Amino acid sequence: MSTLLQVNDITKIYQTQPKPGLDHVSFDVMQGEFLGIMGASGSGKTTLLNVLSTIDTPTSGSINMENIKIQELNQRQAADFRKDNLGFIFQEYFLLDSLTVQENIAVSLTLLHKGAKEIDKKVMELAELFGIASQLKKYPSELSGGQRQRVAAARAMVKRPPLIFADEPTGALDSSSATELLFALSEVNQTLGTTILMVTHDPYAASYTDRILYFKDGHIISELKRCNRDRRDFYEEIMLEAARQDKQR
Numbered sequence: 001m002s003t004l005l006q007v008n009d010i011t012k013i014y015q016t017q018p019k020p021g022l023d024h025v026s027f028d029v030m031q032g033e034f035l036g037i038m039g040a041s042g043s044g045k046t047t048l049l050n051v052l053s054t055i056d057t058p059t060s061g062s063i064n065m066e067n068i069k070i071q072e073l074n075q076r077q078a079a080d081f082r083k084d085n086l087g088f089i090f091q092e093y094f095l096l097d098s099l100t101v102q103e104n105i106a107v108s109l110t111l112l113h114k115g116a117k118e119i120d121k122k123v124m125e126l127a128e129l130f131g132i133a134s135q136l137k138k139y140p141s142e143l144s145g146g147q148r149q150r151v152a153a154a155r156a157m158v159k160r161p162p163l164i165f166a167d168e169p170t171g172a173l174d175s176s177s178a179t180e181l182l183f184a185l186s187e188v189n190q191t192l193g194t195t196i197l198m199v200t201h202d203p204y205a206a207s208y209t210d211r212i213l214y215f216k217d218g219h220i221i222s223e224l225k226r227c228n229r230d231r232r233d234f235y236e237e238i239m240l241e242a243a244r245q246d247k248q249r
């Protein structure tokens with residue numbers, strides 16, 4: 001596996017805060033990896049997503065994606081970079097209620113004036129991976145929360161960005177909808193080789209990833225790797241790690 005994203009010694013200082021939001025954080029994300037980010041509230045997860053996705057800039061340090069130095073992009077370049085390279089899945093689905101599922105997934109391709117055939121093919125491929133192929137003519141209001149989130153995930157991936165940021169994507173879902181989404185994300189990660197960086201509080205969601213970085217007070221405090229193990233074995237280790245961290249509080 002080659003490196004997709006290099007995070008080198010990034011620090012984010014908020015003038016109003018006594019402690020940095022991120023404090024000398026370094027790690028690599030490999031091409032095709034499904035990486036989990038965990039940590040208590042206030043540990044720096046959102047700050048990390050914001051600086052990696054060019055929504056905010058670090059105070060120091062560097063972030064490279066392939067040959068692009070992300071922190072050196074001006075606002076316009078950053079917007080183009082996000083459009084060309086990144087997909088986002090949030091806890092809220094942010095679907096457009098007046099568009100059908102098909103139109104919601106296709107919207108970024110439509111804006112690029114892609115041909116109808118190409119759009120249909122790309123939408124169908126993702127709709128099948130996310131188990132929503134039979135819902136394409138419906139409107140978001142006719143879907144369950146789990147189905148809406150899978151539409152949002154398909155929309156994030158339709159332009160095939162090399163990197164997807166998922167911020168608590170299962171946060172609003174019941175357990176069976178969460179399982180369906182996580183299963184589909186793993187499938188897309190493996191089938192299309194899309195790299196996914198997912199922030200989550202949920203050990204069960206984290207058990208679908210390849211590796212987890214744990215944050216506390218803006219630092220990385222530990223790392224767990226799945227290493228070809230069964231998801232259930234990884235889940236047990238995540239629960240042990242949660243108990244270990246709880247003791248150290």
Ligand SMILES: Nc1ncnc2c1ncn2[C@@H]1O[C@H](COP(=O)(O)OP(=O)(O)OP(=O)(O)O)[C@@H](O)[C@H]1O
Pocket residue numbers: 014016017020021039040041042043044045046047048
């Ligand atoms: N815009 C901001 N201005 C000032 N301080 C901020 C800002 N954003 C985050 N912080 C501070 O930086 C630290 C890290 O916050 P961050 O939101 O990144 O944590 P988090 O792990 O995402 O928390 P949560 O799980 O609650 O979303 C906290 O101390 C927070 O108060």
